[in-house]
Amino acid sequence: MPENNRTEISSLGEFGLIDHLTKNIEIQNASSVLGVGDDAAVIDHFGKQTVITTDLLVEGVHFDLAYTPLRHLGYKSVVVNLSDIYAMNAIPTQIVIGIGFSNRFSLEAINEFYEGVYAACEKYGVDLVGGDTTSSQKGFIISITAIGEVTPDNYVKRSTAKKGDLLCVSGYLGSAYVGLLFLEREKKIFMESPGVQPDLEGESYVIGRLLKPEARKDIIEFFAQKEVTPSAMIDVSDGLSSEILHICKDSNLGCLLYEEKIPIAEEMKNAAYKFEIDPTACALSGGEDYELLFTIPQSEYDKLVLNEEISVIGYMTEPEQGVNIITKGGGKYPVTAQGWNHLKQ
Amino acid sequence: MPENNRTEISSLGEFGLIDHLTKNIEIQNASSVLGVGDDAAVIDHFGKQTVITTDLLVEGVHFDLAYTPLRHLGYKSVVVNLSDIYAMNAIPTQIVIGIGFSNRFSLEAINEFYEGVYAACEKYGVDLVGGDTTSSQKGFIISITAIGEVTPDNYVKRSTAKKGDLLCVSGYLGSAYVGLLFLEREKKIFMESPGVQPDLEGESYVIGRLLKPEARKDIIEFFAQKEVTPSAMIDVSDGLSSEILHICKDSNLGCLLYEEKIPIAEEMKNAAYKFEIDPTACALSGGEDYELLFTIPQSEYDKLVLNEEISVIGYMTEPEQGVNIITKGGGKYPVTAQGWNHLKQ
Numbered sequence: 084m085p086e087n088n089r090t091e092i093s094s095l096g097e098f099g100l101i102d103h104l105t106k107n108i109e110i111q112n113a114s115s116v117l118g119v120g121d122d123a124a125v126i127d128h129f130g131k132q133t134v135i136t137t138d139l140l141v142e143g144v145h146f147d148l149a150y151t152p153l154r155h156l157g158y159k160s161v162v163v164n165l166s167d168i169y170a171m172n173a174i175p176t177q178i179v180i181g182i183g184f185s186n187r188f189s190l191e192a193i194n195e196f197y198e199g200v201y202a203a204c205e206k207y208g209v210d211l212v213g214g215d216t217t218s219s220q221k222g223f224i225i226s227i228t229a230i231g232e233v234t235p236d237n238y239v240k241r242s243t244a245k246k247g248d249l250l251c252v253s254g255y256l257g258s259a260y261v262g263l264l265f266l267e268r269e270k271k272i273f274m275e276s277p278g279v280q281p282d283l284e285g286e287s288y289v290i291g292r293l294l295k296p297e298a299r300k301d302i303i304e305f306f307a308q309k310e311v312t313p314s315a316m317i318d319v320s321d322g323l324s325s326e327i328l329h330i331c332k333d334s335n336l337g338c339l340l341y342e343e344k345i346p347i348a349e350e351m352k353n354a355a356y357k358f359e360i361d362p363t364a365c366a367l368s369g370g371e372d373y374e375l376l377f378t379i380p381q382s383e384y385d386k387l388v389l390n391e392e393i394s395v396i397g398y399m400t401e402p403e404q405g406v407n408i409i410t411k412g413g414g415k416y417p418v419t420a421q422g423w424n425h426l427k428q
Numbered sequence: 429m430p431e432n433n434r435t436e437i438s439s440l441g442e443f444g445l446i447d448h449l450t451k452n453i454e455i456q457n458a459s460s461v462l463g464v465g466d467d468a469a470v471i472d473h474f475g476k477q478t479v480i481t482t483d484l485l486v487e488g489v490h491f492d493l494a495y496t497p498l499r500h501l502g503y504k505s506v507v508v509n510l511s512d513i514y515a516m517n518a519i520p521t522q523i524v525i526g527i528g529f530s531n532r533f534s535l536e537a538i539n540e541f542y543e544g545v546y547a548a549c550e551k552y553g554v555d556l557v558g559g560d561t562t563s564s565q566k567g568f569i570i571s572i573t574a575i576g577e578v579t580p581d582n583y584v585k586r587s588t589a590k591k592g593d594l595l596c597v598s599g600y601l602g603s604a605y606v607g608l609l610f611l612e613r614e615k616k617i618f619m620e621s622p623g624v625q626p627d628l629e630g631e632s633y634v635i636g637r638l639l640k641p642e643a644r645k646d647i648i649e650f651f652a653q654k655e656v657t658p659s660a661m662i663d664v665s666d667g668l669s670s671e672i673l674h675i676c677k678d679s680n681l682g683c684l685l686y687e688e689k690i691p692i693a694e695e696m697k698n699a700a701y702k703f704e705i706d707p708t709a710c711a712l713s714g715g716e717d718y719e720l721l722f723t724i725p726q727s728e729y730d731k732l733v734l735n736e737e738i739s740v741i742g743y744m745t746e747p748e749q750g751v752n753i754i755t756k757g758g759g760k761y762p763v764t765a766q767g768w769n770h771l772k773q
Contacts, residue, residue, distance in 0.1 A: 116477060117585065120678075122515035122663060123481035123576070125583050132461060133478055136468035136558060137573055139526030143565040170467035181484030181571055213482060219569075220488040226526055226571035228482055231468070238462065238470050318467060333465075 090190035100190075100216055104197050108211060112176045114232065115210040124212035126177055131232040136167040142222035149273075150266040153192055155294045157199025160225050163320065165207050166298040166373040168231035170318035172239040172306065177212045178204065181226035183219035207300060237312065239377070242333035244315035248378035250330075250338060250397040251313075251387065253302045255348040256323055257362060260369025261355050262286070262293030288350035296373045302392065303375075309386045313377035322370040325420045328406060330378065337404040340397035340418060342411050367408075367418070435535035445535075445561055449542050453556060457521045459577065460555040469557035471522055476577040481512040487567035494618075495611040498537055500639045502544025505570045508665065510552050511643040511718040513576035515663035517584040517651065522557045523549065526571040528564035552645060582657065584722070587678035589660035593723035595675075595683060595742040596658075596732065598647045600693040601668055602707060605714025606700050607631070607638030633695035641718045647737065648720075654731045658722035667715040670765045673751060675723065682749040685742035685763060687756050712753075712763070 092100055105119045117125035126133070138160070142148060146156055161178060168175040180200065184193065204211055209229070269281040283290060298318075306312065315334055317326045323345070331338050347362050355362040378399055379387065387393050406418045437445055450464045462470035471478070483505070487493060491501055506523060513520040525545065529538065549556055554574070614626040628635060643663075651657065660679055662671045668690070676683050692707050700707040723744055724732065732738050751763045 117583065121585050121587075122512040122661075123479045123518070123574075125516065125578070126478040126480060127580065128473065128478060130475065133471040133473060133575070134468045135471060135522070135524055135573075135575065137524040137526050137560055137571065139528050139560045139562050139569065139571050141528050141562060141564045141569065144528070144563050167467040171470065173468070177480070179480055179482040179573060181482050183484050183486050183489070183569070213480060215482055215484045217484050217486060218489050219486045221566050224484065224486065224528070224564075224569055226482065226484050226573075228480075228524060228571075228573040229468075230478075230480065233470070235472065240462065240466050242466075316467075 088191055092186070092188070092190055092193065095190065097216060100193070104193070104216075105211070110210050111208050112210050114176050115212055118210060118212040119214065124177065124179065126212070126230060128232045130235070132235050132238065134168055134171045134173040134231040134233055134238060135228065136164055137226065137228040138164050140225040142224070147270070148223065149270050151294060153195040154199040157196040158203045159199075159294065159296060160227050161200055161203035161207075161209070162296055162298045163373060164227045164229035165203070165209065166318045166320070168229050169298055169300060169303045170316050170375060171231070171233065172237060172303060172312065172316060173231035173233035174303065175207060175209050175229050175231040177210045177230040179213040179228050180211060181215040181217070183217045183224035185219050185221055188223065207298065239313050239316040240333075241315055241317050241330050244330055244334035244336055244378040244399050245380065246336055246399055246401060248314050248380055248399045249384060249395050250327070250340065250376070250378055250399060251393050251395050252319070252323070252346065252374055252376045253299050253392050254372070254374040255346045255351065256319065256372050256374060257355070257365030257369045258289045258292035258348055258351040259296065259371040260365045261351050261358070262289035262291070264358050265290060265354070266293070286354055288348065289354045293371065296371065298373055299375045305390060311379060311383050311386050313379050316375060316377035319372040319374045319376050320370055322368045323376065324367045324418050326376045327418060328420050330376065331402075331406050334399070335402050337400040337402050338397055338406045338418075339400055339404070340408045342408055344394060344396040346394040433536055437531070437533070437535055437538065440535065442561060445538070449538070449561070450556070455555050456553050457555050459521050460557055463555060463557040464559065469522065469524065471557070471575060473577045475580070477580050477583065479513055479516045479518040479576040479578055479583060480573065481509055482571065482573040483509050485570040487569070492615070493568065494615050496639060498540040499544040502541040503548045504544075504639065504641055505572050506545055506548035506552075506554070507641055507643045508718060509572045509574035510548070510554065511663040511665070513574050514643055514645060514648045515661050515720060516576070516578065517582060517648060517657065517661060518576035518578035519648065520552060520554050520574050520576040522555045522575040524558040524573050525556060526560035526562070528562045528569035530564050530566055533568065552643065584658050584661040586660055586662050586675050589675055589679035589681055589723040589744050590725065591681060591744055591746060593659050593725055593744045594729060594740050595672070595685065595721070595723055595744060596738050596740050597664065597668070597691065597719055597721045598644050598737050599717070599719040600691045600696065601664065601717050601719060602700070602710030602714045603634045603637035603693055603696040604641065604716040605710045606696050606703070607634035607636070609703050610635060610699070611638070631699055633693065634699045638716065641716065643718055644720045650735060656724060656728050656731050658724050661720060661722035664717040664719045664721050665715055667713045668721065669712045669763050671721045672763060673765050675721070676747075676751050679744070680747050682745040682747050683742055683751045684745055684749070685753045687753055689739060689741040691739040
């Protein structure tokens, strides 16, 4: 960005910045009674139950601005919170957002971030109803709280899976992690030889999965349409292994998982081979997939079978049987919670 | 704290830390259907409207750990959010909290912070129902979102004051700012001569107002009991001037304020004189008082007159008359939004 397109935030002041960032908001939900601009927002859920979740994202810990466009960051920050609302079988309706940033960020940069926020709000039918903007001594900090609604007592917890239930997952797993490997590699090359152009040819799928994930609104709508309520559900943010272990521990059950059933995209498989890593390991221990992992009674199987976005990957067992994976070679191994951070090391 | 009482957070892991911090939670509100431990919390407001507000607090910007005990910081972080809920004429019921901290913080330090959080939750009858813990590259970051409830359409905005309404404020103003001056002075002395003990003798009132503020739950309960609904309301976080200007601008009115009516504590007056500053300037332009500023129709005056915690400080006028203060000397001056930051310079 040329220097003459840089507007200092200080030229607006805090209240001017808030006015600027929120002036084009159009409320999409009747439940958003009062939005931005007062001490708090007011929401009327008309007899539904309210679902709430929060995330704190810190530059250098959760994202690297060297390869994350601010617009994508704004979009993703919203999506990861909405994913938690969908994972309760609820529909997100409002968000509040707090951001902190140092004076290295210009108004144009903050605008880009908010463009992504608003794009996500529009796509998912969510209203931004409040927030807080502040300075930080270092880096960019994002706090998002999402609110949703659910028909009373129709929410789905992690702890209510039953023995014999089928374990299912939406979409494909492990791609975001491989996308991260590419971006980290290119960043390293760039740091060592700044003249070299990034070589990300053909990897737009895995990189897109990392930088611009989507939340599985369609799956929750499908459940409503088919009148299926999962017995337990969680979203896949830390990696498949970690999430399966959450459901098993909280439901006091074991699980048998089949490697050959884990949904892996062809693009991810090819990309993983370039790094000489096992695609299954990426699916199990990568993360940031934002797919939905859920269990259903076997009697509901017929309702799901025609949805190509849903894979049955195993079933729930007695807790004494532990949490195991049957590999393609026929071996049986315990599933361990390695997650994203482990693979990163 | 002796080094042998230090427990590294890494010995617990993220999920272990969350379990540790949330294991003693007892739900206080029937509306808290599902609390900590799933993708999101579930709240049932039983036909009431939901009120939501969020704050992001950053070390070095909003607080200085050199003179802020972590327990007080936890308490205050909750209180400042509850204050925003009360300022809507609503009752807070739940909070979600995200914290980010670098590895210089031990488990004992995080425990202290949470002790303050839980003390505030208990005092105000609020449930902690969710959150996020993460690492930060530098310093301590706190994000709190508070949820409250209000009888449908009984919430109070900033923008609905009427011409002729009385302008009222709870408690005393300006003390937290003077408390900050003392602590900053002692910090400076300590940095220059580490052996010198702090001289805060007799200043516990103003320092207490800074470090451990309370939200005015009592005033909202008083309104309900007397069946008074303010015509507009805001909490005093940035200083009286700034908040008056918000109400005037948003309600499209002017205001006449009387210096002699501004409630100033004797302890604050004496403390301000030690710094040779004007107590009225502290009340107008200081901040972090967390009192409630509100307007009521003149016809409601009789209901408030016996409450010694409420002062009438002026009245609302036509917008053309501007926002002015009549000083003790009889002069008339425009009220400007200087706020906390201005005085700090």
